[in-house]
Amino acid sequence: MAFTLNVNGKDHVLPDNTPGDMAVLWALRDILFINGPKYGCGVDACKACTCLVDGVKQTICSMSVATAQGKKIVTIEGLSDMAKKLGIAVEELHPVQKAWLDLDVAQCGFCQAGQIMAAVDLLKTFPKPTDAQINAAMDNVCRCGTYDRIRNAIKKASGQPYNTEYDVNVAPVY
Ligand code: FES
Ligand code: FES
Numbered sequence: 201m202a203f204t205l206n207v208n209g210k211d212h213v214l215p216d217n218t219p220g221d222m223a224v225l226w227a228l229r230d231i232l233f234i235n236g237p238k239y240g241c242g243v244d245a246c247k248a249c250t251c252l253v254d255g256v257k258q259t260i261c262s263m264s265v266a267t268a269q270g271k272k273i274v275t276i277e278g279l280s281d282m283a284k285k286l287g288i289a290v291e292e293l294h295p296v297q298k299a300w301l302d303l304d305v306a307q308c309g310f311c312q313a314g315q316i317m318a319a320v321d322l323l324k325t326f327p328k329p330t331d332a333q334i335n336a337a338m339d340n341v342c343r344c345g346t347y348d349r350i351r352n353a354i355k356k357a358s359g360q361p362y363n364t365e366y367d368v369n370v371a372p373v374y
Contacts, residue, residue, distance in 0.1 A: 279316070294320065
């Protein structure tokens with residue numbers, strides 16, 4: 201029996217020989233060529249592969265294709281579509297992505313898709329999160345150490361005061 205993955209609102213039938221215990225991460229990256237979710241560790245530690253599954257953050261290196269049957273997966277590629285469905289009109293970008301760009305959060309960028317998906321999940325539970333709530337929820341590893349900018353971007357996306365030092369929309373004071 202062929203497995204089907206629902207990704208970003210679309211059903212994808214996987215090849216007949218796809219094993220049920222294949223991680224969703226590999227089905228997405230190697231079969232469907234949806235490469236937003238990254239591979240860092242494969243053991244649910246780094247969180248680089250974080251996506252939303254049925255609306256809740258999930259590391260898809262640790263979820264099998266068989267387990268994912270009937271579930272709705274949203275990757276970073278589907279985030280702006282999700283925003284539109286929620287009635288959030290922010291051009292092509294989800295507000296969290298926009299805050300990330302405005303504050304120039306990424307350094308190498310490898311962890312950032314997972315960071316953004318985790319932030320979207322956090323803001324569903326805590327629309328105006330405190331630093332403590334951000335620190336507790338955001339357990340994604342960033343080897344470049346962008347944690348301050350991540351915290352700032354979450355504050356900005358949630359309409360709270362944030363450090364404007366990196367904001368490309370705020371004119372620098374010389
Ligand atoms: S690759 Fe999934 S948690 Fe590290
Ligand atoms: S920006 Fe390089 S790992 Fe996070």
